[in-house]
Amino acid sequence: MVALQFLWRPPMRQTFSSDSVIPSPKASFQRDLKTYFEELAPDLLTWQRRNRYYYHDLARLHRFMVPPGSRVLEIGCGGGDLLNAVAPAVGVGIDFAPAMVDLARQRHPNLAFYPLDAEQLDPAHLAPDHRQFDYILISGVLGYLGDIQAVLQRLRPLCHPHTRLILTFHNYLWEPALRLAERLGQRCPQPPQNWLGMDDVVNLLTITGYTPLKRGRRLLLPKRLIGLSGWVNRYLAPLPILKHLCLTNFVVARPQPEPSRVEPLTCSVIIPARNESGNIQAAIDRLPPLGDATEVVFVEGHSQDDTWATIQTVVAHDRGPLKLKAVQQTGKGKADAVRLGFDQASGDILIILDADLTVPPEDLPHFVEVLRSGRGEFANGSRLMYPRSKVAMPWLNTLANKTFAQMFSFLLEQPLKDTLCGTKVLWRTDYERIAAGRTYFGDFDPFGDFDLLFGAAKLNLHIVEVPIRYQPRTYGSSNIAHVKEGLVLLKMCLYASRKLKFW
Numbered sequence: 001m002v003a004l005q006f007l008w009r010p011p012m013r014q015t016f017s018s019d020s021v022i023p024s025p026k027a028s029f030q031r032d033l034k035t036y037f038e039e040l041a042p043d044l045l046t047w048q049r050r051n052r053y054y055y056h057d058l059a060r061l062h063r064f065m066v067p068p069g070s071r072v073l074e075i076g077c078g079g080g081d082l083l084n085a086v087a088p089a090v091g092v093g094i095d096f097a098p099a100m101v102d103l104a105r106q107r108h109p110n111l112a113f114y115p116l117d118a119e120q121l122d123p124a125h126l127a128p129d130h131r132q133f134d135y136i137l138i139s140g141v142l143g144y145l146g147d148i149q150a151v152l153q154r155l156r157p158l159c160h161p162h163t164r165l166i167l168t169f170h171n172y173l174w175e176p177a178l179r180l181a182e183r184l185g186q187r188c189p190q191p192p193q194n195w196l197g198m199d200d201v202v203n204l205l206t207i208t209g210y211t212p213l214k215r216g217r218r219l220l221l222p223k224r225l226i227g228l229s230g231w232v233n234r235y236l237a238p239l240p241i242l243k244h245l246c247l248t249n250f251v252v253a254r255p256q257p258e259p260s261r262v263e264p265l266t267c268s269v270i271i272p273a274r275n276e277s278g279n280i281q282a283a284i285d286r287l288p289p290l291g292d293a294t295e296v297v298f299v300e301g302h303s304q305d306d307t308w309a310t311i312q313t314v315v316a317h318d319r320g321p322l323k324l325k326a327v328q329q330t331g332k333g334k335a336d337a338v339r340l341g342f343d344q345a346s347g348d349i350l351i352i353l354d355a356d357l358t359v360p361p362e363d364l365p366h367f368v369e370v371l372r373s374g375r376g377e378f379a380n381g382s383r384l385m386y387p388r389s390k391v392a393m394p395w396l397n398t399l400a401n402k403t404f405a406q407m408f409s410f411l412l413e414q415p416l417k418d419t420l421c422g423t424k425v426l427w428r429t430d431y432e433r434i435a436a437g438r439t440y441f442g443d444f445d446p447f448g449d450f451d452l453l454f455g456a457a458k459l460n461l462h463i464v465e466v467p468i469r470y471q472p473r474t475y476g477s478s479n480i481a482h483v484k485e486g487l488v489l490l491k492m493c494l495y496a497s498r499k500l501k502f503w
Contacts, residue, residue, distance in 0.1 A: 030117075030146055033191065034096055040188070041099035044079050047188050053224040054247075057233070058168065059085035061218065061250065062137060064503070065166055065460060067437070070134040073158060075118045075151065076141035080104030083111055083137070092130045094118060119147050121154045132160055139168045142201065143193035152208035159255045161374065164460050165210060168250045169196055171217065186223075201251050210253040213462050214413045217246040238501045240410070252460045257374020265291040267368060268347030268428075272337035273355035274301040277310045278475030283353070284314060284322065287361040290351070290368050294322050297344050299337040301329040334422075335448035342431055350431055352448075354422040356473050359383075363468045367425040376464030377430060378456040380416065381423035385467035393470060407493050411500050412457040417465055420489075424452055426461075433459055441499055450492050454500065 040047075048055055059082055066072060068087040077083055077093025078100055084091065084107075091111040095101050098115040105113050116125055118141075123131045136155055145151055155165070170178070172195040181187035196204075202212045220237040221229040237246050267290035271283055280298070287296065298315070300308045308328060315324040327344055329337050342350055349371055351364060359381055367379040383393065384401060393401070401420050408419040426434075434455030441458075445451040456463055 033144060036191070037095075037097035038099045041097065041103050044100070044103060048079070048081070050186065051222070053229065054219070054222045055081070057219050057222075058082065058139065058248070061168070061248070062086050062139070062166065065164075065252065066135050066137075067433075067459075071132070072135045072137065073130075073133040074137040074139070075155075076138070076144070077101075077104055077113060080108040080111055080113060082139055084108045086135075086137075090130070090133075092126065092133070094121065118151045118154070119145065121151070123157050131158060133158055133163060134160075136163065136165045138165065140170070142167065142169045142196055145194065148194070148204055149208055152204060152210065156209055156255060161255065161257065162377075163255060164213075165205070165253045166250065167201060167205075167253070168248055169201065171245070171247055171249050172197060173245065174247050198249055198251070201249075205251065205253045209256050211256050211462060212251055212253045213460055214252040214457075216250050216413045217243045217248065218250070219247045220245060222247050234502050254460075254462055264293075265349065265368075265372060266293045266295065266347040267291040267349045267351060268295040268297060268341075268345030269351045269353050269364070270297050270299065270338055270341030270345060271353050271355050272299045272301060272334050272341065273303070273307050273311065274337075275303045275305050275307060275476055276355035277303070277305045277307045279355050279357050280307065280310045280314050282357060282474075283355060283361060284318060284320070284324070286357070287322065287353075288365055289321055290364060291347070291349065291372070293347075295345060295347050296322050296324050297341045298324070298326045299329060299341045299344075300326070301334075301337050302332070333446040333448075335445050335451055338448045339435075342428075345428070348428055349425060350428055351425045352423055356476065358471050358473060359421065359423045359468050360471060363466075364423075364425075366468075367423070367466050370464060370466060371425060371427060377427065377462040378452075379425040379464055379466050380419070380453070381421035381468050382418040382465040383421050383468060383470035384418045385465075386469045388470040391472040404489060404493070408453065411493065411497055412453065412463070414457065414463050416453075416463070419453060420449055421468070422449070423468065424449070425466075426452070426456070430456070430459065430461055441496065445492055446488065450489070450496065454496050457500065 062082060063086055066086040069089045071090040072083060072086055072088035074083040074093045077095050080093050083093045093104055093111060093113045094116040096115065096117040101113045101115040112127070112130060114126065136158065142148060175195060178187060182189045198215055202215065205212050218237055219233055220242065221232050223229065236242050269287065269290070273280065284296065298311045300311055311326045315326045318324055325344055327340060329340060338352055349368060351367065353359065353361060353364065370376045370379045401418055405416050405419050408416045434452060437455060437458060438451070441451070441454055
């Protein structure tokens with residue numbers, strides 16, 4: 001929050017006796033920086049009001065990414081307004097200027113603020129219940145840090161495996177315009193600072209033990225121009241070329257995973273089945289044990305053959321290592337079947353396996369290992385890496401899949417190669433969070449693929465793709481009406497673009 005808040009004056013000339021210890025350039029810079037932030041505190045609100053459109057957009061971006069009621073830490077909190085904007089259950093801000101901390105405490109007495117230097121931060125400096133957070137915000141601060149690596153490394157003990165770091169910083173292409181704004185009195189004059197590109201920040205995160213998940217840009221017009229700014233920033237700023245000219249860059253990252261978890265782990269495989277009688281027994285026979293215990297939940301959906309009778313027979317007579325369940329849909333569509341299956345499941349990891357078995361059940365251990373190792377939080381199957389049968393996926397289907405993959409990659413700010421593969425694997429706890437936030441998108445997806453992917457992206461989950469060898473059917477015919485459902489998918493992409501991109 002301090003990137004537009006700094007009031008710069010030339011440092012006072014200092015003299016040193018012959019036996020004085022000359023401070024290092026870094027120490028001198030930090031001392032001068034602290035002094036001027038102290039002097040800025042009384043004028044902070046004035047500068048924020050002058051740039052209220054920028055600060056409003058910054059708060060809006062963070063509210064989009066941080067669910068209310070989270071545990072949030074902000075580094076370089078200034079007056080605490082951004083921290084307060086995300087409505088945390090536990091909100092903690094640190095700033096190395098005591099005058100800023102005093103101002104934040106006056107404005108937001110419901111939050112906790114500490115006068116601490118982020119480069120020297122130690123968990124022992126914080127209260128016992130302020131030592132682990134769901135989100136850590138570093139907004140507009142990277143440019144002022146003398147040792148960015150030290151700060152990022154010192155934040156690691158304050159993270160749990162699902163913590164998200166959200167870093168916002170200016171696009172260095174804007175430097176000439178921002179300097180002009182200083183001369184015109186529209187922005188606080190700035191001291192020399194770090195100007196970091198997107199790749200610089202991603203590299204710093206990587207070498208300090210974080211996995212970058214998402215990167216994005218926003219805000220072409222940082223000043224309010226009635227009838228123009230809102231339209232330009234909502235519809236033009238996200239476009240592929242124009243986005244590189246936006247003022248605000250942001251990166252979302254997570255701590256790199258620790259070694260593989262060793263505690264017991266259970267898996268539930270959800271198999272939606274409609275007119276798939278000939279595949280039911282094969283699904284059980286070919287499914288390997290997953291985790292420490294494996295549960296299979298068949299969800300039959302208004303079949304016109306004897307699928308339900310076959311499922312009942314298999315469940316009643318199977319005595320293998322798998323725990324089998326069977327339920328019938330009252331609703332319609334695959335999304336409804338998957339949600340019903342998830343509700344009936346008891347495993348730590350939830351797995352979707354289509355009953356047509358075009359995704360080999362033998363490949364599922366790869367998905368489980370990705371989650372168990374911590375190398376991903378949402379595993380999406382990809383049918384487009386290995387060679388595939390033209391019978392299983394004709395060229396027109398391949399083209400459609402690649403087209404939707406490009407659209408998804410644009411919408412989610414994460415590269416995806418195959419969004420329509422039915423096999424998706426995620427933690428139960430993350431699915432519960434997706435389901436709890438479903439009202440943001442609405443119940444608009446009859447297939448379930450988009451619902452899960454959009455929900456995972458909204459929560460900034462680490463989405464990874466696991467390649468599978470796509471196989472032709474050995475029984476029955478596809479339940480997909482390609483043209484009709486393709487139009488539905490396109491409509492859903494357009495709808496989701498308003499919720500994820502053009503908002």
